[in-house]
Ligand SMILES: [Ca+2]
Ligand SMILES: [Ca+2]
């Protein structure tokens with residue numbers, strides 16, 4: 001549901017309902033680079049499945065019919081940052097398999113074509129292969145002392161991985 005603040009009052013504007021998916025993650029990012037934030041949700045559609053669903057912002061607080069693409073598993077968390085340097089934020093997806101395998105992973109879904117791509121890319125080359133519980137996107141190695149480096153800061157990722165019922169690992173992906 002989307003609410004708009006009108007003179008300090010939250011006013012209902014728009015909503016969407018998914019038939020067979022439970023929404024398990026959400027991020028707002030400008031997928032098609034038109035200056036308007038779009039809605040991207042991650043879902044759980046079964047024990048080991050989920051979808052990435054993109055609602056393009058039409059303006060005036062309404063959104064186009066969703067475009068959905070199957071993910072590697074149930075989506076646990078979403079974020080965004082520009083990882084191929086084209087000026088458009090890409091979608092960062094954390095996913096999981098079932099509690100029987102604890103499999104999972106981290107993917108970049110590149111929005112270079114200004115649309116939701118068909119699949120993601122594993123930036124860890126298979127190193128992160130367990131249930132991704134959560135992550136944060138920020139620049140962790142961009143120093144400011146004694147002076148900022150000349151390069152533009154590149155966003156990094158810290159992810160928390162669940163390995164089984166009581167063990168986990170923290171991964172830091174730095175560029
Ligand atoms: Ca947009
Ligand atoms: Ca990009």
Ligand SMILES: [Ca+2]
Pocket residue numbers: 139140141142153154155156174175
């Ligand atoms: Ca960095």
